[in-house]
Amino acid sequence: MKTIIGLEVHVQLSTATKLFCGCSTDYRDDEPNTHCCPICLGLPGALPRLNVRAVEHGLKVAKALNMEVLEESEFARKNYFYPDLPKGYQITQYDKPLAVAGTVEIEDDEGHEKIVRISRIHLEEDPGRLIHVASGSGYSLVDYNRSGIPLLEIVTEPDLRSPQEARRFLNRLRAILEYLEVFDGDREGGLRVDANISLEGSERVEVKNISSYKGVEKALTFEVTRQRNLLRRGQKVGRETRHFMEARGITTSARSKEEEQDYRYFTEPDLRPFRVADLVTGIELPELPTARKERFMAEYGISLNHARTLTGDPRLADFYEEVAYVDPFLAATWVADTLLGELNYRGMRITDVPANRFIELLALIRSGTITDTVAVQVLREMLDACAAGRPCEPPAVIVKREGLVRGEGEEFADVIRDVIAANPQAVADYRAGKKGALNFLVGQVMKETRGRADPRELGRIVAEYIDTGEV
Template identity: 85%
Template sequence: MKTIVGLEIHVQLSTATKLFCGCSTDYRDDEPNTHCCPVCLALPGALPRLNKKAVDYGLKVAKALDMKVLEESEFARKNYFYPDLPKAYQITQYDKPLAVEGTVEIEDDEGHEKIVRITRVHLEEDPGRLVHVAGGSKYSLVDYNRSGIPLLEIVTEPDMRSPQEARRFLNKLRTILEYLGVFDGDREGGLRVDANISLEGSERVEVKNISSYKGVEKALTFEVTRQKNLLRRGQKVTRETRHFMEGRGITTSARSKEEEHDYRYFPEPDLRPLRVADRVAAIDLPELPVARKNRFMTQYGISLNHARTLTGDPKLADFYEAVAHVDPVLAATWVADTLLGELNYRDMGIAAVPAERIAELLALLRTETITDTVGVQVLREMLDACAAGKPCEPPAVIVEREGLARATGDEFAQVVEKAVAANPRAVEDYRAGKKGALNFLVGQVMKETRGRADPRELGKIVSEYIDTGGV
């Protein structure tokens, strides 16, 4: 059964003030209900005033997604009651959105390029936030600090065919938004997703308010399994809205799916129509991920996989370019593979790492002053210091203090002789043609030198030592 997925992505735009008033959007560390005014609390007589920066950000996204900006767009009232919506309606855009008909290119599940069509983007205000009191309380608290934050809703066509494709699309979209500088991916609640999913021939189910990229994949994976099991048992899939319970990895029924007429849309009488299509030509776009990926491969001679990884985050791409002067291919391998792996293990971001220290480490590796094994040891010591808030020592200082410079010459010979003499059984196995025996002996030498010897070089030295009658 073919899986059909479409997404509605709600992106909090990184403006300083809310969409229809001057209240600050920087509220997360402040007390509840302290970033509010008569407009975002919907007090009688308060009138909205549109945030120009939010419109400019919306146009910037539309241009980056190659969309058609409408000659006239219009705000509307979407009527429904919920405690976090003080007006009992949401100001949004309905039949006249900001822009229509865009595209985003992703990889499908077979690794081929695929186009996901963007139906529309439109501006709307965020509702407030409900805080559910722990312990089974019968009431919830409402925080209106978030009420009125500018949202850009991006709606796709149902072009994705698996939960994995949906997650790849979100990762690609997030990267584009971060390159444009309109969105902070590290901001809690900065991107929320409603996912529409169906199996071919069955009813569509909406999963609401998924707040993480992993959560989208998990929620859709659960829904695929749930819907397939219903159909196998001869039951029907009900058209409904469901909530994703991230802690349990399941979706639960919330309500029957509303239709558009349930919201009683009508034009917002307090806001004039927007006529901003003529602004698009003057918008200067930065170098976007695909262009930067292609440039990295051409300019630095790195692989496609490394270029994709390095340009998947603008901060990471900037970091790579700050250290690529040492050796671009070596830098790509160490930043994309080794450094990212160590950062993910520590739950650290690239911003916590001084680029000049990584450049110094790469210089030691390029000149073969240290081995790759020692390079990893030094990197870990540097990152541990960064994570603890301590100064990150120069790698050369760490190498000197701990005696980690590459072992050469007589030191090799002495350690090899010692390791071979201490393991006669492994020597016999090597002479009998067992390849693992040589790896064992090399490992013993590596242990003695604390990784200061190159294993490939050691393999040659050990085998030559045995073959030439050293024992």
């Protein structure tokens, strides 16, 4: 059964003030309901005024996604009741959005390039935020600080065929938005997703308000399994709206799916239609992820996989370009394959790493002063210091203090002999033709020498000692 997925991605735009009033959008560390005014509280008689910077950000996204900007755009009222929507309606765009018909390029599940069509993008105001008190309390609290934050809704066509493709699409879209500097990916609630999913021939289900990239993949994976199980048992998949319970990794039924007529859209009477198509020609785009990926491969001679990884985040790409002059290929390998893994393990960001210290580490590796094994040890000590807020020592200082300078294989002759003598079964296995036994012996020598020797050289010497009986 073919899986059919379409996404509605709600992106908080990085503007200083809200979409229709002058309240600050920088509310993260402030008390609830302290960034509000009569407009974003929906008080009678309050009139909205459009934030031009939000429109400019939307047009920048439209241009980056190769979209057609409409000659005339206008706002509408979307009527529904929810406690965090004080007016009883949301100001959004309906039949005259900002732009239509765009594309985003991703990899499909077979690793081939795939085009995901963008149906439309439009501007709307964010509602407030409900804070649910302990279960059984009988009430929830409402924080209107978020009410009126400018949202750009990006709607795809149903072109995605798996939860994994959906996550790759979101990662690519996030990278584009961050390159454009219209979006803060670190802001809580900065990107939220409604996912529409169905199996071919069944009704469409909407999963609302998924707040993370991993959450999208988990929610859709659960839905694929749930819907397939229903169909296998001969039951129907009902058209409904479901909520994703991230802590449990499941979706739960919320209500039957609303139809467009349920929202009673009509033109917003307090905001005039606006014409912005002429503004697009004056918008200059930065180098976007795809172009930067191609340049990295051409300029630095690195692999496609490394280029994809390094350009997936503009800060990571900037960091790589800062350290690449030591040795572009070596830098790509260590940044993409080693550094990122260590950062993810610690919950750190690339901006937490001092580039000058990493350059010094690459220089030690390239000169042969330390082995790769020692380099990983030194890198971990550097990152642990950064994570703890301590000064990051120069790698050469750590190497000297810990006695980790690379040694020649023959320097460890006594250690090699001791390891061979202590592991007669592994020696017998090696002589019987089991190659894994040699790797085990080399690993024991590496452990005793704290990684100061090259494992390939050690392998040759250990094998030579056993073959010649020098033990």
